[in-house]
Amino acid sequence: xxxxxxxxxxxxxxxxxxxxxxxxxxxxxxxxxxxxxxxxxxxxxxxxxxxxxxxxxxxxxxxxxxxxxxxxxxxxxxxxxxxxxxxxxxxxxxxxxxxxxxxxxxxxxxxx
Amino acid sequence: xxxxxxxxxxxxxxxxxxxxxxxxxxxxxxxxxxxxxxxxxxxxxxxxxxxxxxxxxxxxxxxxxxxxxxxxxxxxxxxxxxxxxxxxxxxxxxxxxxxxxxxxxxxxxxx
Numbered sequence: 001x002x003x004x005x006x007x008x009x010x011x012x013x014x015x016x017x018x019x020x021x022x023x024x025x026x027x028x029x030x031x032x033x034x035x036x037x038x039x040x041x042x043x044x045x046x047x048x049x050x051x052x053x054x055x056x057x058x059x060x061x062x063x064x065x066x067x068x069x070x071x072x073x074x075x076x077x078x079x080x081x082x083x084x085x086x087x088x089x090x091x092x093x094x095x096x097x098x099x100x101x102x103x104x105x106x107x108x109x110x111x112x
Numbered sequence: 113x114x115x116x117x118x119x120x121x122x123x124x125x126x127x128x129x130x131x132x133x134x135x136x137x138x139x140x141x142x143x144x145x146x147x148x149x150x151x152x153x154x155x156x157x158x159x160x161x162x163x164x165x166x167x168x169x170x171x172x173x174x175x176x177x178x179x180x181x182x183x184x185x186x187x188x189x190x191x192x193x194x195x196x197x198x199x200x201x202x203x204x205x206x207x208x209x210x211x212x213x214x215x216x217x218x219x220x221x222x223x
Contacts, residue, residue: 006155033211042215043201050209058210090155092211097143098163101203101211103156 003027006091006104013078013085013111021076021107023091032074033092033101036060043090049074078109086111114139114206118214126222127194133187133217135202140180147176147187148201150216156201160187192221 004025013019023032031050035043045058049068063082068074078085088108094101115138125131135145144163148156160169160176162185168177175188189196199216206212 031209035213040215043203043213045210045212048210056208088153092156094205094209094211097205097209099144100158100161101146101205102158103148105155106153108153 004091004093004102004104006089006107008107009105011107011109013109015111016080018077018079019085019109021078021089021091021109023074023076023104024072025074025093026072027093027095027102028071029093029095029102030071031094032068033094034058034064034066034074034076035090035092037088037090037106046076085109114142114204114210114212116202116204116212116214118200118202118217120217121215122218122220124220124222125192127192129192130188130190131192131219133189133200133202133219135185135187135214137183137185137204137212139206140183141207142180143205143207145176145178145185146203146205146211147174147185148203150199150201159200189219194221194223197221 007022033048034046047066049055065077090106091104092101117136119134146161147159162178173190178185201216203213
């Protein structure tokens with residue numbers, strides 16, 4: 001079954017802990033993206049990667065880190081430096097500048 | 113910096129009506145524009161992709177137009193149905209390969 005898999009669907013974190021969100025794709029797409037969605041804020045870009053072993057900061061990268069060691073995987077770590085991490089996180093992929101972007105089903109992170 | 117604006121923020125219409133959702137962007141140097149649908153608590157589903165060289169795309173009851181020079185796009189939904197109720201998001205792909213979103217339009221179709 002082709003597509004983008006985000007896991008887990010729900011995640012709870014204690015304050016001060018780092019947590020890693022998984023995004024895996026089997027679409028063979030070069031580009032991958034991480035977004036954060038808050039009520040009334042739309043989607044805001046955290047990090048994106050156009051190719052393996054390379055990534056760029058988006059508009060709200062502070063308190064987050066990523067890696068792109070494999071084409072299929074683009075994990076996002078929410079660090080303790082992120083002051084307000086509770087949000088819905090969405091991963092996307094794309095292939096080429098003139099093609100569609102596809103999204104996973106998201107991970108809802110709650111800090112308790 | 114590219115900014116994407118969607119108007120209206122929310123819309124309620126009776127079933128069967130035709131409706132138009134608006135999207136505007138500040139920098140016309142885009143590769144494409146994409147319309148998405150999002151149901152509550154879910155990911156995004158792609159509806160239509162318009163390349164920068166195209167003027168419109170159609171899929172079933174949906175028609176999206178693009179006027180790149182004026183920085184505008186519209187999504188036209190014909191004969192609306194209760195199942196069309198969702199949030200509709202517009203996004204542009206800029207010269208840096210970023211995909212930048214508007215805040216969306218929450219659509220409610222009244223049975």
